[in-house]
Every structure is written in structure tokens, then in C-alpha cells.
Amino acid sequence: MVDFRSARFWIPLVVLAGFALLPVYAGLTGQSFYVTLFSRILIYALAAVALNFVLGFGGLVSFGHALYMGLGAYAVGILSFHGVTNGWVHLGAALLIGGLFATVIGAVVVRTGGMTFIMITLAFAQMGYFLAVSLKQYGGDDGLTIDARSLMGVVDFGNNTVLYYAILATLIAALWLFNRILGARFGFVLKGTKSNERRMLALGFPTLRYKLSAYVISAMVCTLAGFFLANFTKFASPSYMQWSVSGELIVIIVLGGMGTLFGPVVGAIVLLLLEEILQGWKPGIYPPFEEIVNKHWQLFIGLFVILVVLYAKRGVYGYFAEARRE
């Protein structure tokens, strides 16, 4: 049921409309750079939305989802390296590889829970990172330059604006997909497993299978984000799989509002814009301090994250969405 007055309805609508109009604004003002900045935001949003599906709704705190971003990026990179330029092949390969890895890894990790789950997902992501670093033929640590973006037929990824809209469309599709799944029986079992797995087992649900499926779906959407990241940067690099990237994705989710479908999108906007603003913050009131902010901006991000965790548990979007409902 859609409540047209609720914040849960109009915030996503306004934000998505803003995304849709952004290239027009960028075109009018001649600031095409905004398209690039927001492409990156959209990619992170997509990955965070995917992670939130298992993390926020399934209670599976995966600390290794950057692995799937990396796999998606390398699928594009390695195929391009061997002269395969067809984007649909890239897309298919990315999803296939992501799904395969997620199935194998998932089969091991979903058996565990709590702290062990956090650590073991981290361990697998680290293994992926070291694997990518050792791929000498594909650039190893230096990463792999991709000559041209994937050829997607009529959809010309070579054009930044087209790529931007493709990512936006994918994000909307992912939101729709997760919304459907969560509203269906599968979603109820998943949420039920989060709050009380034993009860769900007693009710006769094979919770392991549900958790595994959720993990695989989430991972595959994350590889999609990797596919776009590789196209966006024309580059695949082991640094996409670093554990700090997994951490950033979690920061984005909590910042936006965990357990809300749209929260991660808001979180991605807030975090990445904040990074951008802190680095160039020069209001000219007290320059020595401003210089410290520009140079040590990560300090302020760190403090911000701690404050959000301590005092704003529901996140930015969560705050508005919940406040209205109460």
C-alpha cells in the first residue's frame, strides 16, 4: 500500500527525480563534471542497496562485499583485454562469475553467524584481493586499463550521460526488484530469520537456503555495480576489493538508514558529497583551520561516522522516514 503523504514515498521520488534531472542541469550550466561525480555516487548507491538487502533485512553483516564489485570490474577488464568488446557478454560474464563465487562462498559463510560471519566474509574478500594483486598478466597491483567502454548496441556507454542514465535505470530496477522480493514470501522469511532464526526453522523453513539465495542475489547486484565501475573508470584494479571499500559500503548503509530500502541511496549521496565538500571547503573564515580540514578530511569523516553511530542510529533517511510515520 502506498501512502502518498509519507516521507517513505516522497523522499525517494524527489531524490530519483533529482537524479534524472541532474544531467539536464549539468548541460545547462556547462558543468558536465557533475555527471561524473553523480555517476560514482550512483554506483556506490547500487552496491550499498545490494549489500543492504542481506545486511539490513537479512541481518547478515557481510564485511566483504567489495569482492563482488571487484569481480564485476575484472570481468569487464579481462574480457576487454582479450578483445571481447561486446557489453552484453561482459554483463553476462560479470553476473555469472559473481553468482558462482557467491554460491561457493555463500555455502560456507551462511552456516556461521554473528562475529564469525563478519570475519569470514572479510577473509574471503582478502583472498580475492590477493588473487587480483597476483594476476600479473592483468596488471597485478597496477590494475588493468580498459581501452573502451563495453559496446551495448544502441546504448552508447562511450557517452557519459548515457552511462549515467544506464546506471540510474539499473539502480531503480534494483530498488524495484528488492521491493518486490521483500514484499513477497521470500522477504518475510528473510526478515523473520533475522529476528528469530530458530522460530523460522521450527516453522519448517529451510532458513539456510533462504539466506544463501539472498546472499547470492545481493552479490550479483553488487557485481553489476562493479561492471559499471569498470565502465565508468575504464579501469579494473585490486583496490576496488580492499577491505576499506567494504567498510565504506557499510558506512553508507548506516548513514542512510539501515533496513530501509532507500536509505543506502541517501547514504551514498551524503558520504560522497561530504568527502567532496570537506576537501575543497574554503569559506575563508579561518584559513588555518580550513587547511587542516582540506588536508585531514578523513579525520572529520571518521568523527562524523562515530557521531552518527552514537547519536543518529536510524540514519539520515531513516530519521525522516520514521519521524513521519510516528
Place this chain on the structure above:
Amino acid sequence: MKAYLKLAAATLLCMASFASAQTPIKIGFMAELSGPQGALGQDQYDAFMMVVQANGGKLGGVPVEILKEDSQLKPEVAVQIVDKLIERDRVPIITGLTFSNVLMAVFKKVVDKEVFLIGSNAGPSPIAGAQCSPYFFSTSWQNDQQAEVVGKYASDKGYKRIVAMAPNYQAGKDFVAGFKRYYKPALANEIYTSLSQQDYSAELAQVQAANPDAVFVFYPGGLGVNFVKQYAQAGLKGKYPLLNISTTDGINLPAQGDAALGAVLGTAWGPDFKNPQNQKFVAEFEAKFKRIPSQYAAQAYDSALLLDSAIAKVKGNVADKKAFMAALRAADFKSIRGDFKFNVNGYPIQDLHVFEVAKDDKGRNSLKTIATPLKADKDGYFDKCPLK
């Protein structure tokens, strides 16, 4: 009172230069400025700005605005910054560039937009060869050159058994390959360590067991500090000469202390060069920052001098790309490393030296020139570059 007058005069001068109403040329300076790798980028930036400030905010007599950007050693961030610099700020020139992977990630994007890219550290091989561009210039070296000069040195010294060690990634392997280009005997052993490895005890035990004439290593940044300390503690220092690239460099030396003494490093510039422009640079840098400049600072200083000369040549009209390109190519500036010319691929043709870590006249550990095995050296890739 005197200081006050000076200030007033400076303000007036400033206003006068504004009155002459030349819009400043925007130059993007992108380097690794934060995180553990931030030291290199900071040295590059400090040295670059020394030239700009000494000229009163101008290069080539034209006011410049330096847009400082931190690429965080993340390729995707670098790509976004480059887009911002080119599309929002419309910079005609981007310089800095600390690490090869970041340079490779942005290279095509920048030169395709016909923006000049002046690298002052990273020198990956693909863009020296087939992928070269007339918009790219480097004031450092092609990566392999530093290894080649050490290989030549080892060969001249007549070392028979050499063990090579490097992190297991592209640059590490390139450097070992570069070393072997001028050092013909087969290596006694090649040991590759994981890039994230901090402790080399296991490998040092293997080195000791091999009992070589010398050891050749490439351990940049913090890895180099780890390695050199552990090398000395294992008792290998003084026993087997430590030939290296980027390991006992100017950034690492203060952290390595006496453990680095006697190590031999190969590169294109050293703080003890006698030419007057270098003596001036080193003296001013030390006075300002209270440390010996590193090669990264020197390379960035040269890049600022290069820009200064080329902008002056085109009288500030960098929009005339052809003229500006020719002006850069001419390299009509007094490099602090002495003779300096550009090859067709935008990399320098220069002498390469080896340096020994020794006490300088102030008792600090520094690099002392001991030989110049390669004269007017060209990198090994330029003949694959289609540019003439």
C-alpha cells in the same frame, strides 16, 4: 616598520598585477596527499609550490592558479578528479601524478581531451611505447631506467652472484626485468614477496643461505623502511652490498637511520649535485622545510621549471596547443639534474647515476653520487612509440 612597508609594497604589486588583468592559468596538481602514501605527494607539492611562490604566484611570467587534488591512491577517485579538473575547471595542464596505477587510470582520459599531462614521478612502460602521446611529458624517468642503471653498475662491479627481491606485483617484476637488461649473468635467486608483507625474516634467511655477492631490491615507501631495518638486524648489512631502487630514497632515509648506510641506490638526481641551480634548490628547500629534499621533490621542482620555461615561450597562450607542445618539448630550462632533453615519447634523455648512503657534511644520512653508469640514456620503449 620596514616589514610593514614591504607588505604594502607587495600588496601594491599584487594589485598591479591584477590590474594588468591576465586571467590566471589553471593548473591541476593531482597527487597522493593523504593516507600512508601521502609523503611522496606532499614532497612533490612542496617543491612545485616553491617555484610558484618564488615567482610571486606566476609561472613564465603569467599568474597561475594551482588546483591541488588528492587522488588517495584510488584509481576511481583519480578519474573523477580528472573529469572535474577538465570539465569544471577547464585546466589546460595537469601535473603531479605519484603512482603508476593512478597515472595509467587517467592517462587516456587526459591526453584524449588534449590536456597536457606533466608527470613528475610515475613512469609506466605502456605509455613510453605503443600508447605514447604528444600531450604527455615526464620530468622523472621511465620506471625501468632506474633498474637498468643499477644493473649496469652491478655488471661493472663484476658481481657474480646476485639475489633479487621485490614485492610480487607489476612494478616489482618490471624492475627486476630492467635490472637483468644490463646485468647478464643469471640471478642466483629471485624472491617475490606479497605486497602486504611487513616482515622479511623468512626471505632474509634464504638470502643468507644463498651467500651472494650482492642483493638487489625494490621496496618502496614503508616496505623499504621495514626491509632495510631487518636487513641490518639480520647482520646482512656490510656483508652483502644492498643495491636498490626507491628503497633508501630521500623519504625513507630519516626513518631508516644508520641501517641504510652503505646501501647503493640508482636514480637520476641526487642532493649533492654541484650545478648552481641544484645547490640553490637544495639550500632553499632545506631552509624552508628542515629536511633534505627527496628525488620526488626534485622531479616536481623540475616540472615547475619546465612549465615556467614553456609558458614564457608562448607568452601565456597555452591555448595554442601546437606552440605550447613545441615549447615543452624544447625543455629550455636549467634542470637541477644537469643535462635534460626530451625523447620522442615525452620521457627524458638523461644521465643516470648510482648513489651511496653516507653521512653528509652536516652528519646526516644522505645520498652521495658514486658513479654514472649510463650517460644520456634513452628508455627501452621509445622505438615502439609512433611519434617522431
Place this chain on the structure above:
Amino acid sequence: MTWGLFLTQVLNGLQLGVLLFLLAAGLTLVFGIMNFVNLAHGSLYMMGAYFGAAAFAATGSFIAAGAIAVVGTLVLGFAIERVALMRLYSRDHLDQVLATFGLILVFNEVVRYLWGPSSIYMNAPEALSGQVTLFGLNYPSYRFAIIAAGLTVAAGLYLLINKTRLGMLIRAGASNAEMVSALGVDIKFLNTMVFAMGAGLAGLAGLMAGPILSVQPGMGEPVLILTLVVIVTGGIGSIRGAFYGALIVGLVDTVGRAFLPILLQMTIERSIAQAAGPAIASMLIYLLMAVVLALRPQGLFPVRHG
């Protein structure tokens, strides 16, 4: 390959192991008793190294440096526990991961601000900068000292935990924290004590690593990940698990790195072995952890309940 070389590598593994144990001991107790995921433990190690390096440079005495490093991180641990982390014990793991992730960023930048972005100098004390000879191979005396110090601390912890009242409370807390607090023990105080003690041990580890590793911003992260592997492999909350886990991880990592490439070279072509060897060796401990968790999710040496 000689026995001397093999023995040297075992000693190397042991040395890495005891260093990891110092980190793992504090972290595993915090995990076990407070049910708290502290990613910032590596930052305390980094602070220990910085405190130690700064104090060593200022006083010239390694003993003084050690005291300052340990006390400094102890106080720091006490402070961050009371100011921020204490409130997170009742929260879920996600919040804890996040807040301590934020702390890592804060610590790294504070260090960069105070000491600059480059690594700073710290060497072994004069008396320990030589080598001792073993089967014709030299072994650095400083590494021997690390092993000795680590084992001493391990023995001390064993006595503290098994023979004292505080130790009894810690053991009780690790196996059932709610019960301990229901019995009227000031659990808040116990928590702070355990956290500060863990911080002090991390600081000690940082100090001891200072002369062999580069003291620089971000030095805590790689070692944190290794420590997490140790704890999870050994069994969360268990000091015994941390000890054996640390030794196993230290030995597997070192011996694997040293001999895997050689073994591979006997079976496959040299150039491939040189590339594949270190790659597999660097994944070895993660593989070990994944296998352990898949077969024994509670770890190899879990806390004995009941």
C-alpha cells in the same frame, strides 16, 4: 635446504606468532566478554609504536620507551572506552564495526597531523642490534628478545587469568557475562579494566614491532586483519585459543612463505612457481581460517562453557 635454515624459519614464525598473540589476547577478551568487535585495536598498536618511537628518541632508553608506550596506550584505551565505546556494548555488531572503523580514520589522521605522513625512525636498542649464531646461521638478537618477551607476557597472563581473582572474573565474564553481573560484580569496571589491559598489550606489541617495521600512519590495519584471523581461528574469547591460534598463524604464514615457492619449483616451471608461490602463500592463512570456520565454526580452542 639445511636444518639451520628450517630452524631459523621456525623461529621467525614463532616471533610473528608471539607478536600476534600480544594483540590477540586483548582483542579476544574484548570480543568474548563485552561481545564487542573492535576494529580500532590495530590503531592502538600503531599508537604504541608512535609513543615508543617518540619516547625512545627523547630519552634514549628503550625501557623508558616501553613504559611510556604501554602506559600511554593503556590510558588511551581507558579514555576511548569510557568516552565512546562503552555505549556500544549493548548495540549490535554492525554499529561496533562502524564506530571503530570511524576511529581508525581518526587515529590515522591524528598521527599524520602530529608526526607527519612519512614513517618515523625507531631502531632496536644498542644491546640487541647484533646477531646470535645458530647452526652456522645468524639470527637477530632483537627477534630473540621479542620471542622471550612475548612468552613471558603469555606466562604472566596465564598466571593472572588462572590464579588471581581478577582472572577468575575475566574467565567467568568470557563464559557468561550476564551471570557475572547478576552476581553483583561491577561489570562496568571489569570491562574497562579488560579493555585498557588489551590496549596496553597492543601498545607493547606496537613498541616491539617498531624497530623491525616502519612506524607510519595506517600500520595498524594489516596487522589487525592478521589478528582477527588469529582470534577467529583460535576461538573467540579464549586466551588459550589466541595463544595457539597466534602460533599456528605465525608458523603457517612464515613457513608457507619460505617453503611453498621452493616446493612449487620442484613440481612446476620456475617462472610460474615464482609468481604463484607468493600469491598462494599470502592467501594461505585466510584459507586456513575459512577451512577452520567451515568445519569448526567455534574455532579450534573455544571457551569451555559450563
